[in-house]
Amino acid sequence: MTLLTGLSAFPITPADAEGRVDPGALRVLLARLVGSGVDSIGLLGSTGTYAYLSRAERRRALETALDATAGRVPLLVGVGALRTDEAVRLAQDAKGMGAAAGLLAPVSYTPLTDDEVFEHFATVARESGLPLCIYDNPGTTHFRFGPDLVGRLARVPGIVAVKSPAPEPEGVAAHLAALRAAVPEGFPLGYSGDWHAAEALIAGGDAWYSVVAGLFPEAGLAILRAVRAGDAAEARRLDARMRPLWDLFRAFSSLRVVYACADLMGLCHAAPPRPILPLPEAARQRVAGALRALDLS
Template identity: 70%
Template sequence: MAFLSGLSAFPITPADRDGRVDTVALRRLIARLGDAQVDSIGLLGSTGTYIFLSREERRRALAETLEETAGRMPVVVGVGALRTDEAVRLAQDAKALGAAAGLLAAASYTPLTDDEVFEHFSTVARESGLPIIVYDNPGTTHFHFTPALVNRLAKVGGIVAIKNPTNKSDAIKSHLADQRRTLPEGFSIGYSGDWNAAEAMIAGADTWYSVLAGILPEACMMIVRAAQQGDAAEARRIDATLSPLWSLFQEFSSLRVVYALAELLDICRADPPRPILPLPAAAKDRVAAALECLPSDASR
């Protein structure tokens, strides 16, 4: 089995306007994921707004999460930063606190070259000693990992997995087959992009890195378990019940929608970090309507 597999749930990081993490609300979210027995927690991903938080607040969030999970499941934590030295320190913090792995994106204001990204990732892996997951997130970073760069990084000691984006569901199977053929055995291959992730798991991906699972873990767990058991029809059936939310994710961004879901489910009330604004009232009403239409086993 790969180092990381199954469902990795990515919750929001509730915080006030000054960027101070609401640890009570965060622990409530993490407890919900523990109750659902997700395979891992993805703390401080893009949905967890890692890039907006200070090093101190990231440490607080991770420490609270690790205390809440008490070793029941691995915690993957975002360690991305604009500077390599900052990313190294964040990864060292994560390792010292007990994270299972660090999720690292090619975040930059200035467009990066493949060689610059290779050196950035290699340095963080080498100097932190924390297992690193390559976070390919071109929608946010505008950097595209080529197959050649992924192959180079997969040969670096300490780089153990990749979180791929999904765009076209009909291309996932061939993309996964190409990576399986060229990447080392045991290198974990996973996908994000919730509306296409069921197809990725059916195709045999190791991991679904899920935004929705951070707030509605049960439905996502059912999709993953059905796919793992070879029941593609059941995985697709459950996935279809979530299509109203997938449409909202694509229209408004998954980040804004899950903040609204957290409020509607009375889990916590928090706004995304500025300059990101919460959904307007009309859009929130649409999220509430989509939530009402979900079957009972998909709305927990």
């Protein structure tokens, strides 16, 4: 599916302390992405705190984004939920409202087996009709997709791509090769984890699902364009330049850091949903220093 290649930008979803989405603040963030050249917008991903929002607020966020983008940038929308029937309803909402595709993670309290995850995905795909991207995010779901399971799911009608966490640079080629051997030809293999994404793209990854691009699309696009031009040295130079931000992402989580960035830049003053707390002042000052050093503020 061509929309699930290239750069997908994942913004936060500004909301108040009661979990009500702020459409005006969301529009401000989306305005930075519309027309930037990103290939898609990843709405309500982990950075978009989908797991903390009610069905009604997810609909409000999607309605706002569809209006703000006006069809100019495809929307990939998080539809993960604890229950399969709830995920089906969320995917049906996204399909009916006009999202291009859904991003589905195997969210669970009880650890899931491969067969349970397969049935969950197959049911959501079948009953919603929404094209789905497999969301492999073991850091939050505590479930890891192996190549065999990805290969099984890649043959389910309506499951059209996979988003994996980018391995360490020395392991990305092997990871890609294992997935390529398991999935049908042309099935897009994309990566998240901004600090390793450049190497994943250089190795042949089809997509970068990017947190940093949700605020700074130009920085992500510059790396992607260098890779597409065959200039791995330039892509690595641009990636190395972003190292102060990557280090902060790894130290404090990209979610907390991008909330601090948005606040420091005056784009919106939302806090992450509780129990997640904003960064303490010393860490905020480190973020501010990185923004100044990178000339991103």
